Amino acid sequence: MLLKGKRALVMGVANEQSLAWSIAKKLNEEGVAVALSYAGDNHEKRVRPLGESIDSPLIEKCNVDNDSEIDNLFKNVKERLKSIDILIHSIAYAPLEELSKRTVDTSRSGFRTTLETSVFSFLATVKQAEKIMNNGGTVLTLTNYGSERVIPRYNIMGIAKSALESAVRYTSIDLGEKKITVNAISAGPVKTLSASGISNFRSFLEMVEEKSPLHENITGDDVGMMATFLCGPGGRHITGSTFHVDSGVHIVGA
Ligand SMILES: NC(=O)c1ccc[n+]([C@@H]2O[C@H](COP(=O)([O-])OP(=O)(O)OC[C@H]3O[C@@H](n4cnc5c(N)ncnc54)[C@H](O)[C@@H]3O)[C@@H](O)[C@H]2O)c1
Numbered sequence: 653m654l655l656k657g658k659r660a661l662v663m664g665v666a667n668e669q670s671l672a673w674s675i676a677k678k679l680n681e682e683g684v685a686v687a688l689s690y691a692g693d694n695h696e697k698r699v700r701p702l703g704e705s706i707d708s709p710l711i712e713k714c715n716v717d718n719d720s721e722i723d724n725l726f727k728n729v730k731e732r733l734k735s736i737d738i739l740i741h742s743i744a745y746a747p748l749e750e751l752s753k754r755t756v757d758t759s760r761s762g763f764r765t766t767l768e769t770s771v772f773s774f775l776a777t778v779k780q781a782e783k784i785m786n787n788g789g790t791v792l793t794l795t796n797y798g799s800e801r802v803i804p805r806y807n808i809m810g811i812a813k814s815a816l817e818s819a820v821r822y823t824s825i826d827l828g829e830k831k832i833t834v835n836a837i838s839a840g841p842v843k844t845l846s847a848s849g850i851s852n853f854r855s856f857l858e859m860v861e862e863k864s865p866l867h868e869n870i871t872g873d874d875v876g877m878m879a880t881f882l883c884g885p886g887g888r889h890i891t892g893s894t895f896h897v898d899s900g901v902h903i904v905g906a
Contacts, residue, residue: 654884656683659733661725663689663714663777664742664794667698669844671794672742674872675879679738680706682880687733689714689725691743709733716743716773726780738883739781741793745769746809748849755807763808770812771819778823778834788831790883793820794875795836795894797902805850817894824892833891837878840870840898859901866899 664672687710703711714725750762798806799813824834841856
């Protein structure tokens with residue numbers, strides 16, 4: 653077990669399909685004790701049994717739009733785990749109506765909500781995690797190719813992912829002093845709860861099959877394995893970067 657004895661907080665499990673859950677499972681297989689957080693009471697009945705199946709030391713609600721819930725989560729993580737080695741931030745949200753209009757028509761409140769939940773939450777949770785990472789550590793977040801190229805209907809979320817990747821670069825400088833690495837995984841399309849909010853999602857899956865160098869779609873496990881690598885000794889000197897796990901589709905022009 654490559655990561656035996658390490659402790660992680662994985663944020664953003666909604667159900668079995670969540671990329672956060674794929675990462676949590678893979679980390680646990682490598683010996684990591686994995687605490688989980690979920691957004692709201694309506695997620696608890698799905699998340700708690702998942703956490704119990706990997707003996708999670710803490711399974712707690714944390715709506716990242718609420719500062720006191722973030723403070724409370726990290727206070728409890730500290731009490732229960734003392735310190736952590738790994739933070740996984742796998743959280744994003746955009747109001748559905750913002751994804752069905754032109755990007756130029758994005759509303760002020762839709763912009764605020766999307767950027768606050770999907771990007772500010774990264775800064776806010778990294779800030780808290782840094783305080784309880786005593787011995788170096790790894791921070792990972794999840795992004796999407798829509799940060800670099802235009803994906804139809806991704807709109808404001810594409811803008812948010814560009815900002816998130818920039819936040820990865822800037823925070824890697826801040827946390828580098830403590831030997832904490834910060835990276836993003838840019839995942840190809842995987843059918844999850846969030847993905848189901850994108851109306852033409854099926855066409856992304858078809859595009860990867862048709863056009864990517866590997867001609868096949870990825871699974872959550874692929875993302876979990878990349879996360880495990882970055883959290884292990886191989887990731888020790890890798891920071892401030894975004895890694896594509898997408899069968900190579902991001903290199904295809906036409
Ligand atoms: N599924 C894909 O195709 C894909 C591809 C690339 C990147 N991603 C990214 O992966 C991450 C995880 O998404 P997923 O596809 O696993 O879907 P998911 O719906 O399983 O996960 C998204 C999570 O964000 C949480 N969340 C939303 N608002 C929140 C809030 N206010 N407080 C706390 N949590 C909140 C949801 O509850 C959910 O657990 C997201 O950042 C997403 O953009 C997904």
